[in-house]
Amino acid sequence: MFFSPRLVRILSLKNSRCSQRFLCSSRYRLQGDSTSISPPSRDTPEFNIWALEKLPRQCPGCGAPSQIINKQGPGFYDLRRHAIRKYLGLTKSNSKRDYQDIVRIALQKSASLNLDPEAFGVPQTPHPVYDKEIVKCCRCRNLLNHRIGIPIQHPSIDSIRDTIDETSYKYNHIYHVIDAADFPMSVIPGLQSFLNIAPLRSKNRRAKTGKFYNNRITEISFVITRSDLLAPLKEQVDSMMPYLQLTLRDALGRSADGARLGNIHCVSVKRDWWTKELKENVWNRGGAGWMIGKLNVGKSKLFGSIFPKGRKFSVMDDENLSSPSAKSSLQNLEGNVDDNTNIEKDYKEENSEEVNEKVPDNIEQTPEKQISKNINLEDSEINDMSVETFDPDSLLPPAPPELNYPTMPIVSDLPGTTASPIRLIFGNGKGELIDLPGLKRGDLDSHVKPEYQSTLIMTSRVEPIQDSIKPGQSLLLGGFIRITPTNPDITILAYAFTSIESHLTSTLKAIGTQTETRDSAVLNIALPGTASKIASAGKFLLKWDVTKLRTGPVTARDAGRVSVEKLPYRVIATDILVEGCGWVELVAQVSKRNGDSIIKPLSLDSEDKDITQEVENQETGEVWPGVEVFTPHGKYISARRPMNAWSFISKKQGRVEARPRRPVAGHNKK
Structure with missing residues (x-):
């Protein structure tokens, strides 16, 4: 069992009544504006309650639930750190931008003087305001700066399956991340049968494209990371694709006999090989994308590379959506789900003989509340709409508010860096990408x-x-x-x-x-x-x-x-x-x-x-x-x-040099 929200109850103190309130108050966010309330005194128990309400529900770096009790555990926030106090608003920073804002407002109030703001070193338009970076816990800070940390207990395949079962998305996609360094040792055997994944499409051109299990369809793609370890050039790695397919077929066993295996991606985040194409696939699919793999295979680094950033208010066109999951997510956002769409017809016709239960016409609601694609809301309104109720018995933590450029999970060579699933929403609720903790690998x-x-x-x-x-x-x-x-x-x-x-x-x-x-x-x-x-x-x-x-x-x-x-x-x-x-x-x-x-x-x-x-x-x-x-x-x-x-x-070719010049010593004697 990995560090899920269910384990937060273990961290509560028995002797202090206020300590039990610390963990609960940070999970249930106040809908009102808490910025107007002055912080309590540092020596009072109310200060810890107030601080937990201001901190994120879970650390964006490792996914652990926020807590201030266990200093050695994941998700611990030291309220004495300057970065955390600055995030809470307890320390004021006199930055150049604040000075420019003061001068600009003063000049706007005295418009009759016709003063030029640029004469005072202030630009005409204010600088764009980006999303505020969410502060990370002390464990993530030690991993990034000092490479020191305690690995968490690794989850089992049963825990991963129970976590995926808690999602409310109808269309799910599994990204099975495989390490190129020891390919195919990091392949998880029997993953399809454990997670009820749709069978791999066979070479028959009439093969069905998907299969529903419990009114939900789950497909899989194999992503081979760190492909720059295989060859120095991208073209050389591309030439290895037939070999990689053949080797992966041997590793999968009988489940891959006769399969096309066209769902293999060989990427390199370090060299930026095929990451943009994979990012577009994530965007077009929509729905829920799950990053599954063993320890230290590069899931978190790949997560930060293929997550669709900066598309919070992007206009989604039906013609550009090539997958059923993307079209279903668009219909889910608009709230107008048509029962007679071509996608639903195709899936129902293909699976009518295999699925006993009829697929419901209504697509389940996504965890976040529906936001129209054509309107712009204030950040406070979006945050209120995106907040979910915390369930202490759930393995899947609630999704954080959607940001254009959210804080990505940290990348570390420590086994077990990710403590809990990390969920990030993109495209106004079009879909989300979830980074799951790595399964146990060899303890060499x-x-x-x-x-x-x-x-x-x-x-x-x-x-x-x-x-x-x-x-x-x-x-x-x-x-x-x-x-x-x-x-x-x-x-x-x-x-x-x-x-x-x-x-x-x-x-x-x-x-x-x-x-x-x-x-x-x-x-x-x-x-x-x-x-x-x-x-x-x-x-x-x-x-x-x-x-x-x-x-x-x-x-x-x-x-x-x-x-x-x-x-x-x-x-x-x-x-x-x-x-x-x-x-x-x-x-x-x-x-x-x-x-x-x-x-x-x-x-x-x-x-x-x-x-x-x-x-x-x-x-x-x-x-x-x-x-x-x-x-x-x-x-x-x-x-x-x-x-x-x-x-x-x-086969390295030597340096091609020009032909040397002929000697001119005897040329002058002619």
């Missing part, structure tokens, strides 16, 4: 020294060197993850695309460094005592044929044009994934003369053939090339079909 950082925990997160693209793992050698990652070949006769090429340093050494020295039984100059970032927890994470075979990709001009159509079947060797590869840290690309070459038991299975289209885990051929004694990985508790490791990311580095 619990085995690493605190000063090196930040290095476990892959933040920038790595250009590795080529390591040749010869027989009797092993590859160390961070000094505590060991990759050892299982075949004693084959040399394996390794390319470590990881955020932690790699080191090639003999197997005996690698075991001594990993188990802390040998003094070594190799840095071991593991905590003392981790050596006793080292176990085998499994044996992974190099079972994918990459001969055509690695041979270059030998098999190219415009060069050698040699068939792969005629080559005297085969090149096989696999990618070893380290959770959150990156991957290691392993490549080996097998001779046709000595590897008949390996070449024969590869000749049967090894891209689709699943090689069994038979490490040794009983007849010939040949061992299939593979590696064995040793990690703490034997976890945090997986394998996938090779991405061949090294090809983007090896």
